[in-house]
Amino acid sequence: MYCFALVAVIAAIAGGLRMGSHGHLKQKEAFLVIFAGLWFSSALFAFFAVEIVHGVEHLWNWYRKGKAKTSSVAAPTAGAVAGTSGSAEVSAPYHSIGERLADPSRRYFFRAASVLAGAAPFAGAVYGFAAERLNYHVRRIEIPIANLPPAIDGMKIAQISDIHMSAFMSRAAVRRAVDMTNELGSDLTVVTGDLITGAHDPIAECVEEVSRLHAPLGVWGCNGNHEIYADAEELAEELFAQHGMKMLRQENAVLEYRGAKFNLIGVDYQRERNLNGHRTQMLSNLEPLIHRDMPNILLSHNPNSFDRAAELGVELSLAGHTHGGQIQVEILDHRLTPARFISDYIAGLFERPMFMPSRKVMVQAEPDAPAGVPSQNASRLYVNRGLGTVGAPVRLGVPPEISLIVLRRA
Structure with a gap:
């Protein structure tokens, strides 16, 4: 049996x-x-x-x-105490x-x-x-941005990531997340990769639900690693375009808000190693897309590209990919999660100096931003905890997240 x-x-x-x-x-x-x-x-x-x-x-x-x-x-x-080991008085x-x-x-x-x-x-x-996996949380975070024009101070960006529409994520669940995102009243909405999990998951249905998102500056996205696994990168781009959205693939768009401009950049999933196992240079073709006369916001599914983005002088990176680990246990003020094996950037806000290659100065700036990184010269990364799941359809200590990012002058 x-x-x-x-x-x-x-x-x-x-x-x-x-x-x-x-x-x-x-x-x-x-x-x-x-x-x-x-x-x-x-x-x-x-x-x-x-x-x-x-x-x-x-x-x-x-x-x-x-x-x-x-x-x-x-x-x-x-007996030894009494000196009469054989006498009746010997204790048991x-x-x-x-x-x-x-x-x-x-x-x-x-x-x-x-x-x-x-x-x-x-x-x-x-x-x-049954419970935490579908308990969507809205996280509002204010992020100081270097070189941010006064007119853009207070601009709101809604971010969702890692939908993974599949047998474990229904269309109705995606619709509910979209409705919650729309209620935030963001100026710009971004979707940072992994619309689906596998090759024959309903990507068209997922994009139909995502197309219900609305924001004055539009809905923009980038591909994740599961679009690669499903061989759906081009299809995702086409479906986005059909619904009036834009999937940025190694390209940028200059957007205007209250008369001030910022540069939105998007890239496909950035591999750390090639098919032969050798390390690759992430964001290798990004530099021509960066504008030095305005703030740059990068959509990159893999948060590990942050090191290179900061080195190139990108003011803000938005990523997903880790799901926050999906399972997180806190023991003696230490958070244990499987995501530690794939990234140092698990969830939340991180910062490091711009134009510097060393990783040693990276700090997590949430919830208490530590001293040591001058905010006016810092590049920042926000890692969304995602909506869906991969592997076990379970979330513990890491509820699915819808992010509301408010840009502030550094």
Whole structure:
């Protein structure tokens, strides 16, 4: 029976992988993939959690056993004290080490800890899938921009990213996010990549919903890595154009707000390594698109391009890609998330000096901007936490985000 269940889970997960690269699953298949994926990932985390508890219990017993042995060697017998080891007055011998370690309260504690450790991943997965995954949050943040004209001070940019419309992100869910974005009354709206997850996900339906976005300065976008995986970069550009939007692909547009101009630049997903595994120069063709006489705003799905953007003198970069890690656990004031493995720029606002190649001066400027980076000469990056999910359809500690960015003079 267990082997049959394991085979079913593997088959369902394989179906999920197929969905990401070859096809769009039907509703029943999608439900099976969701259930199998949640069960598999939760069971894996539960196993490790229980083993950690067992390891702590073994260490505790080992410590107590060593302490008990030391005590038994050091303690004199009753006969030795009385000098009559064979007399009737001799006290009963000490209990064995095993008997002294058999503390019912301690056994109950570790048993309860094991049960809780095993159940927590399942409870967290259910909550992350059923509740937090669709609990859209609006984050409003004011970002000081170097060289910002007074007329543009206060301009509002709405940003959504990483929609990933698929079996795990319905059209109705995208529509709700679009409605929430429109309610913000932004002057400019941007979509920073990953409209879909796989090759046959409904990109046309996604763009139809995105086209309901409206802003006086228009709706602009850039491609993400999943458009590359789905071979849909050109299609996304065409669909955007059909609906009166613009997908910027290694190009720029000079926009005007209250009589002042700024330069909006967009690039396709920036790879850090080529197909041979060698490091590549990110934003290699960006310099001709930069205007030195006005602020530059870059749409780049991959936040790791920020180092090069700052070096080139781009005042503000807007990115996504990381999903904020999707799962984040805070332990002793340290935030643990899988996104740490792919980027230093996980979520929120970052800054570093412009025209400087060193990464060591990068600081996270949210929520408390640390001193040391002169704001008037800083390049800034904002990383949106995204709307959708990839892999496990779960969010824990990282709710989906709609950003409202307010530009301020540095």
